[in-house]
Amino acid sequence: METRKKKLGADHPSTLTSMANLAWTWKRFGRSAEAIGLLQECVHLRCQTLRAGHPDLVSSQETLAEWEAEQAGRNLATS
Template sequence: MEIRKRVLRAEHPDTLTSTANLASTYRNQGRWKEAEELEVQVVETRKRVLRAEHPSMLASMASLASTFWNQGRWKEAEELEVQVMEMRKRVLGAEHPDTLTSIANLASTYRDQGRWKEAEELQAKELKICSRVLGAKHPSTLTSMNNLALTFKAQGRNDEAILLMEKCFQLQEQVLGPQHPYTISSLKALNKW
C-alpha cells in the first residue's frame, strides 16, 4: 500500500483498493480503530475523486458503516446505511442484490437497537423481494427469513418465529446441507425456543 501511495499517489484507484483491503483485514481482526481510520481516508478520498453514487464510493461507505456497527455505534452506522441504501436504490434499483444487502444491514442496525417494528418492516420487505428476485431457496433469501424469524422472537411473537424458522431450517437443510453453520444455527435457535 505504501509503495502504491508513493508510486501511484494516494488518489489512484489501485491505492484506494489496497487501503480498503487493509481496512477490511483490520475489521476482520477486530482492530476497529485502525480499520475506521483507513476507511475514513478511503471515503474522503473517493468523495473527492469519484461521484457520490459511484459503486466503489458506496462500498466504502458501507464498510465504514459496518465498522461503526461492530463497535455498537448505531447512530453513525444508521446514518451511513440510510445514505447507501437510498443511493443504491436510485442507482442500481430497489431489487439489486447490493440494495437488498443495504436494506438488510439497516434492518440489523434497527434490530440491535431494539427498534423491532422498523427492523421487521425492512426485513419483511427484503424477504419478499429476495424471494421473488433470487428465489425462495437462495441463500440470501434464507438469511432474510432467519433474520425476520429472530425479530419475531425478540418481539415475543413465538408462534410466527417458530413457523418461519422451521421453514428456514428445512430449506437450509435442503440447500446448504445439514452441517452448514447457518443450518446448525437455525436448528439451535429452534431447539432453544
C-alpha cells in the first residue's frame, strides 16, 4: 500500500483498494482498531474521489459501519 501511495498517489483507486484490503487483513488478524482507522481513512479518500453510490465507496462505507458497530458493542460489553 505504501508503495502504491508513493507511485500512484494516496487517492488513486488502486491505492484505495490496497488500503481496504489491508484493513480486511488486519481485521482478520484481530487488529480491529487499526483496521477501523485504516478503513476510515479509505472511506474519507473515496468520498473525495468517487461519485456517491460508487460500488467501492458503498462497500467501504457499509463495512466501516458494521465494524464500528461491532467495536461499540464490544466496548459496551466491557464497561
